[in-house]
Amino acid sequence: MSQSRYPGTRGLAFKEPLLWERAHEGRIGISIPEQDVPESKLDASLTGPAPKLPDLSEVDVIRHYTRLSSWNFGVDTGMYPLGSCTMKYNPKINEAVASLPGFANIHPLMPESCLQGALKLMYELEQDLLKMTGMKAASLQPSAGAQGELAGILMIHAYHSHKGKQRSKMIMPTTAHGTNPASAALCGYTPVPVELNKDGVVTPEAIREVMDEDTAGIMLTNPNTLGIFENHVAEISKIIHDKGGLVYGDGANMNALMGYVDVHKMGVDVLHFNVHKTLSTPHGGGGPGAGPVVVNETLEPFLPVPRVKKEGDRYSLCFDAPLTIGRLQAFFGNFAILVRALAYTRTMGHMLKDATEIAVLNANYIKAGLKGYYNLPYPQASLHEVIFNDATQQKNGVTTLDIAKRLIDCGYHPPTVYFPLVVDGALMIEPTETESKADLDGFIEAMRAIAKEAETNPELVKDTPQNTMVSRPDETLAARQLILKGE
């Protein structure tokens, strides 16, 4: 594999024990400020022994985490084509401006006169999100995409309560992310699944069949998790609205639509953004992200509080909203993440459309490059991601999981696997716009080589990855022995 265009893996990786295995009693890693005031003793009945934590020097801590970091794959390491996760490059200027002391060191309960810059930043980001979607109002409070979803469904729930009659069901296509039914269930709605047609989209007929006056609305991801645009969306929205329902737009795949689609025209009443997907903020190994929501006139009164208001040059926080769903967070949202999101929208500006175009181009380039090598269950036109599966390789006993693990040896993060559930053994590939042609060519070459290996040497593929610190950890054992804590 050494002559290939894909990077492969070789490197210097150190073994590293657990923190407490490295610790040595008596070490300390922190500088303690001077005792410039008298000591004050609390009553002994209130205090306990010092907490059990490992004793390490600063150097120990740096070595430990530097070594651990080398066992991780990040976007800065290489191509990370996780479908529906939009693992694009995270610009470094975003990090630089987010750590400005005038943002980082500001307490959220300072008087408003001291928070003008922070409030302005939030206001401006709201405006950018509205410009990108054609919607009416925004809230930056949700902490992540799933909480943005919850905010949306809570608003729909509050809307129906306000109208005087609560409803019991929520429509969602079978391609929906797991967070959709979970968010609906948190609001007491029973999910009503809708199947796709043979073209991979939901049809107005299918919606007409299930929509009734006991259904609160629909949760629609567009493009859906097959990467296919739900082209009947406007008609579907009309069917929902005609029966008094509302349309929740899941914005997980907004990277396919920037500069092309007017969310308001799709008939969407509320949509969430995943700023850690579409707007380039880092995913941090699992968060924190942010999940702002944009709404139309119908749902504006129900937005979470506090809201940011602008009057003249002054910004203020507004709590006066009698129909609000309430608060979702201790303070105003994941501010430091929102700073990065605004840095991105301001860097890209109208060229957000270029990002979308290249993202869609890259996905289609991979689709063209792997057609014939992997089974393509939905050959229809698709946007920012493409879904193959392992139907061809299964004949030789090689599964999606094996293909994913073999990719690791080739120097790529695996795609999303076994999702969406509507495709057996799905390999969901989303390259994003920030991969170069050379990287895409390398990925295609690697995938083709694996397809070939699956025929000529399936046992090899099943015995991967070979160059990582660990290989195929036993998940069943983990769940059975349930060791969730060390010493």
Add this chain to the structure above:
Amino acid sequence: MRYLSHTPEELRSMLDAIGVKDISGLFDSIPKEVRLDAPIDIKPRTEWELRREFEAMANANCPAVAFLGAGAYEHHVPAHIPYVAGRSEFLTSYTPYQPEVSQGTLQAIFEFQTMTANLLGMEVANASMYDGANAFAEAALMTFRLKRKTERIAYSRLNHPHYVETMQTYFRPSGFEAVELPILPNGRTDFSKIPDGVSAIIVQSPNFAGVIEDLEAASKAAKEKGVLLVVSFTEAMAWGLLKNPGSCGADIVCGEGSSFGIPLNVGGPGLGFLTCSKKNVRSITGRLVGETTDKNGNRSFVLTLAAREQHIRREKADSNICTNSGHNALTAAMYMATAGSRGLRAIAQLNHDKAAYLKAGLEKAGFKPLFDAPFFNEFAMKAPAGFEKRHEELVKKGFVAGLDLGRYYPEYKGAWLFCATEVHTREQIDAFLKEVA
């Protein structure tokens, strides 16, 4: 555009490989009726313009010596923590679904779970929630799963009001009910009248007025009534000094961890801690990292008990959480490892010392304690008449003299909540006291 690398020649060859004439041909599936009419009306900035624009906004937040806590506490962040936490292998990776390329994150979170559980005296800690308010709401929902027939929970009036509001947001559509436990004249929660039919009592310690609650009494009252005890906190630093909630008999402990190495950031992102006993682990929400071995017998770590979560259980999941606060959990773990047992104790003690010094100074300046009760680094004081106006003048001089408690509690009108931590020097406190006097 520097983030996009295709040259015109590459674009052409890629379009040819796909078999379309131009890029817009890839968007034919989007009907005209839903298209944007005009380009997005945002002007792209150069890096220079961007930096200037953001510096202007950052500078429009006025720096002040703030004696503020109430859920966000300024603590020293050792320089090496953001340095190593900022390594892009940690920062630019996704949720560790592929363990072979995520062992760094997985081991670090396993260590986070271990240290968090030890700090709070609990058996199991999850891999984090969004923030303290959400951990509080999730803890409350968890009690209804553990006490199947209940639909009400009792909470102390001196829980953080924003946490209670967040819980109520979650409760509203499901019909769960929250009832308040009153406060005694000494600033502690009255546990003598726990209502019938509740799943649990939730009490914050130190509470919103800074008072250290008697958690052992809370536990005794909860046990007598046959309900669960949930302990919440907003200031994780307190557990460097105080008896931990697990040893006092808490069934669930939740709270905010951003005191550990995470800057104030205007209040977010936070770091939610959620912990419980091993027997209740199947009812906890959020991700869990567990130890296992790989096919060669090497110790390794994976996400485990995923069958509780939304991506497997969908509408039957107990929570919809997916993305959590992973990078802040990593940062907090680095802080706990850096401070160690003795360091955390020393810094926590110093927090109390500074607060006691500030409190004594304020008393000399005519303030009276609202409660005669033990505190950690936060305390409430009745201010001399006309202090509200004085507060505004002090802001202009670069001091934020506490938080108006009357904003949240009409019964405490005229009282202010003050906080001092290890970052406040004696010089700053003295300068502030001179202005107040």
